[in-house]
Amino acid sequence: xxxxxxxxxxxxxxxxxxxxxxxxxxxxxxxxxxxxxxxxxxxxxxxxxxxxxxxxxxxxxxxxxxxxxxxxxxxxxxxxxxxxxxxxxxxxxxxxxxxxxxxxxxxxxxxxxxxxxxxxxxxxxxxxxxxxxxxxxxxxxxxxxxxxxxxxxxxxxxxxxxxxxxxxxxxxxxxxxxxxxxxxxxxxxxxxxxxxxxxxxxxxxxxxxxxxxxxxxxxxxxxxxxxxxxxxxxxxxxxxxxxxxxx
Amino acid sequence: xxxxxxxxxxxxxxxxxxxxxxxxxxxxxxxxxxxxxxxxxxxxxxxxxxxxxxxxxxxxxxxxxxxxxxxxxxxxxxxxxxxxxxxxxxxxxxxxxxxxxxxxxxxxxxxxxxxxxxxxxxxxxxxxxxxxxxxxxxxxxxxxxxxxxxxxxxxxxxxxxxxxxxxxxxxxxxxxxxxxxxxxxxxxxxxxxxxxxxxxxxxxxxxxxxxxxxxxxxxxxxxxxxxxxxxxxxxxxxxxxxxxxxxxxxxxxxxxxxxx
Numbered sequence: 001x002x003x004x005x006x007x008x009x010x011x012x013x014x015x016x017x018x019x020x021x022x023x024x025x026x027x028x029x030x031x032x033x034x035x036x037x038x039x040x041x042x043x044x045x046x047x048x049x050x051x052x053x054x055x056x057x058x059x060x061x062x063x064x065x066x067x068x069x070x071x072x073x074x075x076x077x078x079x080x081x082x083x084x085x086x087x088x089x090x091x092x093x094x095x096x097x098x099x100x101x102x103x104x105x106x107x108x109x110x111x112x113x114x115x116x117x118x119x120x121x122x123x124x125x126x127x128x129x130x131x132x133x134x135x136x137x138x139x140x141x142x143x144x145x146x147x148x149x150x151x152x153x154x155x156x157x158x159x160x161x162x163x164x165x166x167x168x169x170x171x172x173x174x175x176x177x178x179x180x181x182x183x184x185x186x187x188x189x190x191x192x193x194x195x196x197x198x199x200x201x202x203x204x205x206x207x208x209x210x211x212x213x214x215x216x217x218x219x220x221x222x223x224x225x226x227x228x229x230x231x232x233x234x235x236x237x238x239x240x241x242x243x244x245x246x247x
Numbered sequence: 248x249x250x251x252x253x254x255x256x257x258x259x260x261x262x263x264x265x266x267x268x269x270x271x272x273x274x275x276x277x278x279x280x281x282x283x284x285x286x287x288x289x290x291x292x293x294x295x296x297x298x299x300x301x302x303x304x305x306x307x308x309x310x311x312x313x314x315x316x317x318x319x320x321x322x323x324x325x326x327x328x329x330x331x332x333x334x335x336x337x338x339x340x341x342x343x344x345x346x347x348x349x350x351x352x353x354x355x356x357x358x359x360x361x362x363x364x365x366x367x368x369x370x371x372x373x374x375x376x377x378x379x380x381x382x383x384x385x386x387x388x389x390x391x392x393x394x395x396x397x398x399x400x401x402x403x404x405x406x407x408x409x410x411x412x413x414x415x416x417x418x419x420x421x422x423x424x425x426x427x428x429x430x431x432x433x434x435x436x437x438x439x440x441x442x443x444x445x446x447x448x449x450x451x452x453x454x455x456x457x458x459x460x461x462x463x464x465x466x467x468x469x470x471x472x473x474x475x476x477x478x479x480x481x482x483x484x485x486x487x488x489x490x491x492x493x494x495x496x497x498x499x500x501x502x503x504x505x506x507x
Binding site for chain 1: 310311312329330331332334335336338340342343344345346347355356359360387388389400403407
């Protein structure tokens, strides 16, 4: 039964879309599902593979740098009050600025090359992950720290054997949210200043009024985002089997 | 001097004039007011008192998890200035590491001591056997009931071979039946291992069945009101609760703690 409703929803949604696309009033702006599917081989010739590859590469690099920096900084902020005091105001401030709003400034500083896009993606992912890790460390059960201390743990043991494993689920949540915000920011960044990538593909399709290519691009972006999210979820479930779950 | 030391009357822990206060919005709140106590080797001390009498604070100070504002706590003559594996603590909330298996939890303190892998597994399995959980060694805490979790915590505390066990209402969250069972198990282990126990509870019956000395505390400010020796025969079990003597002692403690 659990799978029935989602199936009805997906099939029904596509059917509704199809019907709407056949109505003359909509058919100019809304391509049929068939037209979208037909856009795939046509775009494959026009470099769809390169566009997907470029987008994934940018997200990969920006996200990887963000993760590598955010995890230790998040731990530092959660563990040392001075680090929290020094860093939190800036992190909280930049968190309220949509990364896309940084683009004009970033373009001025970095130009329109790859580093500009990677920087914007990095900002989005870094801020999300750092907050998550920091919250994770803050939420470590103090009784567990006490229990470790009375068993003979020194500061290094507390950190390595309690704080890191206890905040691990939060790191994974950070990875998931960070990846999602990296992906959505990337597409926005490519819309504005790029020659390749999924964002620029739909931007250019817009210029030439190729609605089916736009819709295809939206689907590809959505499907890749969904697959990445599922991948992290799957990893999360494998790595934190010990966690209490709500039934 | 060595001749003066008599087994069974030697102080393991000596609490001298311990005072603790917290600053609140309305001024200072005295949690512990000039507490003095001598804990002897092999003692099973139960501290009973209403909530707010500072019994948990006292336990934390003995364990080195909190600092006293005044006075000293000596463990074998050495001032307590932090936690130490020679003073094991058992918490009401079990405090098992959820990411470690049962065996991993019991082995943890041994690992910190630098005991090699094979040996620590051996020791851990011995204590898991003692609490009857050998079969669950590979389970994660989330798969265990409350009583089982507390048994693991007890095995974990015993495994590092502490001299004193500090227990903070360890059975407070358990149902009556499980609590009775764990009380009996704890008595059995205590008779076998002869560890000194400092046990906090608000359950008068629990205090009388377990302790050889019951310490009664008063609140506002928290201080020791009275001490009572419990000379019920060993081995004690649930049937001990049927003795007239038990009822008498229980009433006496109850009147002293909760009746004014």
